[in-house]
Amino acid sequence: MATLNVNGKTYQVDVDPRTPLLWVIRDSVGLTGTKYGCGIAQCGCCTVHVEGVATRSCSVPVSSVQGKKITTIEGIASGDVLNKVQKAWVDNEVPQCGYCQSGMVMAVTALLKSNPKPTDEDINSSITNICRCGTYQQVREAIHAAAKA
Amino acid sequence: MNDMPKFDRRSFLVGVTAAGGGFSLGFNTFASDAMAADATPEVNAWVVVKPDDSIVIRVVRPDMGQGSRTGLAQLVAEELECDWNKVTTEYPTPGQNLARKRVWGAMNSTGSQAIRSSQEYVRKGGAAARMMLVQAAANEWKVPVEEVTAANSVITHKKSGKKTTFGKVAEAAAKLEPPKEITLKNPKDWKIAGKSPKRFDTRNKVTGKHMFGIDTVLPGMVFASVRDCPVNGGKVKSFDASKVEGMRGVKKVVAVGETGVAVVADTFWNAKQACYALPIEWDFGPSVNVSSASIADYLKEGLTAEKAFIGNKQGDADAALAGAARKIEATYAYPFQNHACMEPMNATALWTENECKVWAPTQNAEAALAEVIATSGLPAPKCDVIKTELGGGFGRRGRADFVRQAVLIAKQMPGAPVKLIWTREEDMTHCSYHPITQCKMTAGLDDKGNVTGLHMRISGQSIIASLAPERLDNGMDPATFQGLTASSPEGAFGYNIPNVLIDHAMRNTHLTAGFWRGVNANHNAIYVESFIDELAHATQTDPLEFRRKLLKPKQFAVLNAAAQKAGYGKPLPKGHFHGLSSMNTFGSYVAACAEVSVENGNLRIHRIVGATNPGHAVHPGMIERQVAGSFVYGLSALLYGECTVKNGAVEQTNFDSYNVMRLDEMPKVDVIVMPDFEFWGGVGEPTISAAAPAVLNAIFAATGKRIRTFPLMNQSLTSA
Numbered sequence: 117m118a119t120l121n122v123n124g125k126t127y128q129v130d131v132d133p134r135t136p137l138l139w140v141i142r143d144s145v146g147l148t149g150t151k152y153g154c155g156i157a158q159c160g161c162c163t164v165h166v167e168g169v170a171t172r173s174c175s176v177p178v179s180s181v182q183g184k185k186i187t188t189i190e191g192i193a194s195g196d197v198l199n200k201v202q203k204a205w206v207d208n209e210v211p212q213c214g215y216c217q218s219g220m221v222m223a224v225t226a227l228l229k230s231n232p233k234p235t236d237e238d239i240n241s242s243i244t245n246i247c248r249c250g251t252y253q254q255v256r257e258a259i260h261a262a263a264k265a
Numbered sequence: 266m267n268d269m270p271k272f273d274r275r276s277f278l279v280g281v282t283a284a285g286g287g288f289s290l291g292f293n294t295f296a297s298d299a300m301a302a303d304a305t306p307e308v309n310a311w312v313v314v315k316p317d318d319s320i321v322i323r324v325v326r327p328d329m330g331q332g333s334r335t336g337l338a339q340l341v342a343e344e345l346e347c348d349w350n351k352v353t354t355e356y357p358t359p360g361q362n363l364a365r366k367r368v369w370g371a372m373n374s375t376g377s378q379a380i381r382s383s384q385e386y387v388r389k390g391g392a393a394a395r396m397m398l399v400q401a402a403a404n405e406w407k408v409p410v411e412e413v414t415a416a417n418s419v420i421t422h423k424k425s426g427k428k429t430t431f432g433k434v435a436e437a438a439a440k441l442e443p444p445k446e447i448t449l450k451n452p453k454d455w456k457i458a459g460k461s462p463k464r465f466d467t468r469n470k471v472t473g474k475h476m477f478g479i480d481t482v483l484p485g486m487v488f489a490s491v492r493d494c495p496v497n498g499g500k501v502k503s504f505d506a507s508k509v510e511g512m513r514g515v516k517k518v519v520a521v522g523e524t525g526v527a528v529v530a531d532t533f534w535n536a537k538q539a540c541y542a543l544p545i546e547w548d549f550g551p552s553v554n555v556s557s558a559s560i561a562d563y564l565k566e567g568l569t570a571e572k573a574f575i576g577n578k579q580g581d582a583d584a585a586l587a588g589a590a591r592k593i594e595a596t597y598a599y600p601f602q603n604h605a606c607m608e609p610m611n612a613t614a615l616w617t618e619n620e621c622k623v624w625a626p627t628q629n630a631e632a633a634l635a636e637v638i639a640t641s642g643l644p645a646p647k648c649d650v651i652k653t654e655l656g657g658g659f660g661r662r663g664r665a666d667f668v669r670q671a672v673l674i675a676k677q678m679p680g681a682p683v684k685l686i687w688t689r690e691e692d693m694t695h696c697s698y699h700p701i702t703q704c705k706m707t708a709g710l711d712d713k714g715n716v717t718g719l720h721m722r723i724s725g726q727s728i729i730a731s732l733a734p735e736r737l738d739n740g741m742d743p744a745t746f747q748g749l750t751a752s753s754p755e756g757a758f759g760y761n762i763p764n765v766l767i768d769h770a771m772r773n774t775h776l777t778a779g780f781w782r783g784v785n786a787n788h789n790a791i792y793v794e795s796f797i798d799e800l801a802h803a804t805q806t807d808p809l810e811f812r813r814k815l816l817k818p819k820q821f822a823v824l825n826a827a828a829q830k831a832g833y834g835k836p837l838p839k840g841h842f843h844g845l846s847s848m849n850t851f852g853s854y855v856a857a858c859a860e861v862s863v864e865n866g867n868l869r870i871h872r873i874v875g876a877t878n879p880g881h882a883v884h885p886g887m888i889e890r891q892v893a894g895s896f897v898y899g900l901s902a903l904l905y906g907e908c909t910v911k912n913g914a915v916e917q918t919n920f921d922s923y924n925v926m927r928l929d930e931m932p933k934v935d936v937i938v939m940p941d942f943e944f945w946g947g948v949g950e951p952t953i954s955a956a957a958p959a960v961l962n963a964i965f966a967a968t969g970k971r972i973r974t975f976p977l978m979n980q981s982l983t984s985a
Contacts, residue, residue: 131532132513137532143488148480149473151656153607154689156771158920161607189473202471209886212894213330214470215607215656221471238928245919248607248657249330250897252931254890 121144123191131152137171138162140178141188149189149218151199153246160245163219164188170226189218192225201225204262214247220245224259233263300796306439308397310368311341311390314435317697318418320347324354325362325369325859326379326464327628327656329662332887336465339883343458344391344449347431354465360464360635360649368926375663375714375780377851377947379881379969384945385449385461392447394438398431401438405429418619452942454882461886466654472612478626478653481613483682487516488533489674490540491685493525493695496913498775499550500524509539509592518543518682519677527674533686552775552913560701560774561598561819567594567724567770568705574771578747580764585718587708593803595796597706599725601915601924602906604781608656610667614675615682620647622760623671626655628662636665659898660780664697664732672896689756690918697779698908698915702788706796709764716815721749721792723907727771728785731778745769748954749786749793754944756786756850756951759820767808775913782898786850791975794846794958799971807963808845809833819941820847824856826874826937831858840864841871844963848954853946854878857896857959859932863967866983868929870900870960875952876937880944889936892952896934899956901926907976924978967984968977 120127122145129144131157141150141164150173153161159174162175192199192217198206201202201224211217220243234242239259247255307313313321322341328334338354362369368385395415402420406427408804413422418431445930452459469475494500501891504526506518514535523528526545530536567573586592612625614637622642627633640737655662671685687695709718721816727742749755749767759764781787803809809828813821822848828834840862848854860872876894880887881907909916917923957975965971966985 121745127668131520131747132535132538135532135827136537139532143532143534146482147473148476148482151477151607152479152686154920155920156919158802189471193472205471206467206675209467209890211467211470212467212890213607213655214475215477217470218473224655230370230374243928246607246925246927248659248898248901248925250894250926251890252897252926252928253934255928256931 120178120182120186121184123149123188126258129178130182131178134177136174137164137178137186141173141261147188147190151215151218153216159216160219160223161216163222163245168226168229169177170209170223171193189222192221199225200265201228201262202256204265208254208261210254210258211252212251216245220234220247220255222261223251224262228263234259281654284344290299295471299967300724301973306436307440308394308435309390309443310365311387312345314395314398314431316430318348318351318430320345320352320418320431322352322354323357323369324370325372326383326594327374327630327655327658328653329374329628329658331379331653331891332464332884333374335381335462335565336380336883336887337741338465339458339462339700340384340388341391341707343455345395346415347418349457349462357654358651359630362631363634372631373663374658375628375660377654377950378722380792381852381945381947384881385808387465387564388449389447392449392615393443395440396444396447397441398434400441401434402429404438405434419978423548442563458883459676459885461884464526464692464887471874475654477608477656479611479656479686480623481624481653481684483615486613486682486684487529487531487678489527489529489683490533490687491525491527491670491687491691492537492540492545493691494547494549495694497777498552498649501526502546502548504543504545506543509543512542513538514661515539517678519674521670521673527670527685528770529674529678529683533684537688549913552894555775555913556617556911557909561693564724564772565704568703569723570724570770572770573722573768574741575766575768576743577751577758577765579751580718582588582720582764582766586707589717590712591710593708593710593800595706595799595971596703597792597795598703598891599701599791599975600702600906602781602902603693603696603775603908603917604657604659604661605625605646605693605920605923605925606657606659606661608686609689610661611685612668612671613682613684614671615674616641617680621672621675622649623668624651624653625668625736627661627665627668628655628658629665632663633665633668636668637672640669641676659782660784661696663780689920693918693933694915697732697777699781699787699906700728700778700785701774704788704792706792708796710800714806716762716800719762719766721767722770723768724770726771726773728778728780730771730773739913742769742771745785748789748848755852755968756848758848759817759849760815761817762815776915777909783895783950785900786848786951786954787899787957790846790848790954791958791961794848795961795971795973798844798962798965802965810846812847816847819854820849823847823854823876823878823939825851826939827856827858827874830876830935830937831860831872831874833899834906840967842963842966844959844961845960846955846962848951849948850954851951852944853880853948855951855955857952859959859963861960861963861967863984865984868964868977868982870932872933872935873953873956873959873981874935874937876939877948877952878939878941878942880940880950881944882938882940887936887946888938892936892947893934895950895952896956897926897931900960903957903960904930904977907979
């Protein structure tokens with residue numbers, strides 16, 4: 117049994133302690149906004165925040181995040197009010213299929229917290245999530261828009 | 266068995282022709298069984314108007330990010346004259362379509378067909394609904410229908426000053442006969458279509474609420490992980506279920522046809538752990554010794570083989586080459602590639618003795634339904650497919666192999682919904698891959714440098730032979746010649762060369778070939794556009810001027826537009842060079858002008874300008890995004906895309922060995938959308954073909970080095 121704090125709520129989950137956080141969030145907690153893409157921390161679809169730090173949840177055993185503050189894509193808006201990254205994403209119509217965008221938004225939200233005005237170079241080195249639809253140009257524009265907001 | 270219209274499974278796989286003519290408007294079924302949750306009757310199959318004036322538009326072509334949900338709704342709304350702000354959409358199921366004699370026509374988003382193949386009948390659907398609503402108002406007011414107009418969901422009789430809304434007359438309209446004659450608007454007068462309204466689905470995609478197939482949750486659901494034989498054509502010899510049956514959460518170990526084994530468990534992770542711990546003995550089958558090298562040799566033989574299927578023959582290329590003052594030759598090779606959709610293949614199936622339902626992210630819900638009917642052992646009316654959202658498609662999700670597996674597993678778990686998810690490893694190694702080909706180009710020049718003859722010999726795989734062999738034309742795969750035929754509305758060879766021979770030595774491999782976004786045009790464009798560039802340089806002619814002399818006018822128009830916008834011919838920053846390409850495919854004219862630098866062998870793509878003439882532009886904003894995304898997809902393929910074969914199996918298993926382009930490599934993209942209103946072309950795929958050759962030609966300009974074997978990661982770009 118593991119105790120998890122996800123989006124401010126406490127969950128008791130009965131899983132193998134080695135289970136990746138991703139699958140606990142999706143199948144045990146029941147929040148499906150966090151996506152499976154590769155399982156080896158390559159693509160970033162599964163990005164969540166652990167104590168505010170962008171973390172690829174497919175490669176983190178649930179035992180290592182017990183008692184830590186976990187935030188998923190479902191937990192970054194304030195009610196119906198989107199956070200500034202989500203808002204920039206909507207205003208710039210970034211997503212195409214949308215599958216990678218939960219991870220993108222989580223990675224960018226964390227980036228802007230540590231680096232409120234990132235340069236293009238900062239963006240290049242910190243946002244390494246894969247998007248196969250090819251929304252990168254809109255992602256970059258929306259990051260700059262969110263930084264200005 | 267039953268009196269449902271017959272359709273065969275394969276015919277939906279190809280889609281391209283399924284979407285063509287032959288489908289007639291089925292407005293006679295209006296007002297029967299509306300799907301809207303409340304009891305509001307539909308005006309016709311495409312339109313439901315609720316009493317509060319909200320509009321539900323039926324969209325049947327899957328939106329996997331390309332925007333067809335919004336674009337198709339725009340076309341209906343344009344003719345309906347409704348208030349766009351009150352429009353929502355819904356997807357009928359293929360079972361509903363079948364039960365209503367395919368009133369909605371084809372349901373596939375493949376071949377860049379979603380808009381262009383259904384634009385006429387969806388516009389007519391919107392117009393017919395408007396005419397019925399207007400007629401209902403005229404009847405109520407007892408005035409001639411010619412005096413009544415509709416705009417923004419409001420119906421007006423100017424003479425009497427009477428006004429009503431769509432919602433107030435919808436019920437009466439639903440009871441009317443549909444109109445027989447429908448006149449569509451001139452697209453130049455469009456107010457909703459041709460503009461770029463916000464797409465419907467963005468907010469859900471940034472809040473985690475967009476429900477992809479993998480997100481399906483049903484009461485009592487269990488999870489499955491599958492392993493299929495690593496070598497295509499092989500099968501399972503035996504497996505020892507007892508070794509994993511005691512593992513945490515495991516419910517059952519089941520055979521999946523003859524070729525695979527799945528573990529069903531309480532969570533996906535537990536299913537996967539047991540599936541990968543399960544001892545399986547494989548019979549790898551006849552292709553266990555196939556390697557990339559053996560495939561390359563096999564294709565190489567085809568480059569000079571005597572027999573080949575002819576796709577384009579004008580004049581006498583052999584004679585022109587024999588009599589040429591100068592002959593130029595080049596040989597190219599293009600690898601297998603995986604679509605690598607971000608959402609791995611998955612489907613959720615519920616099977617009982619009485620019904621079989623599948624929730625699936627599919628590009629072709631009817632092909633998926635056909636697979637469900639064939640696999641479930643149940644009659645068609647007892648089966649259905651609920652199309653979920655799609656995490657990418659790129660052609661991969663036109664197939665229904667994963668749907669079949671889900672049903673095969675669910676049949677062994679009666680009454681329990683089974684969510685089957687492929688691991689990325691399973692997805693990477695069980696694709697229908699971009700076909701592998703080689704190509705030998707030979708051109709003859711006269712003493713003035715004019716191209717007098719061209720022979721293009723393609724050797725390699727046929728997609729149709731892999732996926733739908735009954736569609737071969739006397740053994741030939743016409744789709745191989747995508748963008749290369751003498752004339753075709755889908756796309757023709759763009760160059761005026763007097764003597765041309767383009768032929769295909771079909772050399773199929775044991776790996777399944779499939780429709781991979783852009784399809785055969787991808788490599789065909791690389792071969793033609795690289796070689797044309799080689800000819801320009803061989804004759805010391807500027808590549809744009811060289812093409813100006815040879816290209817057909819519509820083709821040159823897009824190329825010239827891209828070149829001008831990119832500043833072609835004007836001074837560039839030091840070390841930067843331009844490269845050009847163009848193609849006519851999926852019915853559209855596309856071109857690209859790339860600006861690159863190569864420093865110490867390191868390529869940097871700084872900017873790429875795309876121009877596209879799709880005939881009609883329903884949502885220019887989304888076309889711009891499709892073009893930019895096509896550059897990413899095409900350049901990822903050029904830079905990194907390669908699946909290699911060892912001992913019959915694909916070697917790349919995940920994004921660590923199958924790299925793709927990331928944000929740091931993204932060039933600045935500018936897009937020119939230049940519809941000429943003369944035809945209807947596709948948008949989602951054509952630009953991919955233009956991406957790679959533009960960059961390759963720029964690399965040559967920068968380095969003097971002609972790369973002819975792909976991907977670039979295997980090549981040195983150090984100057985020649």
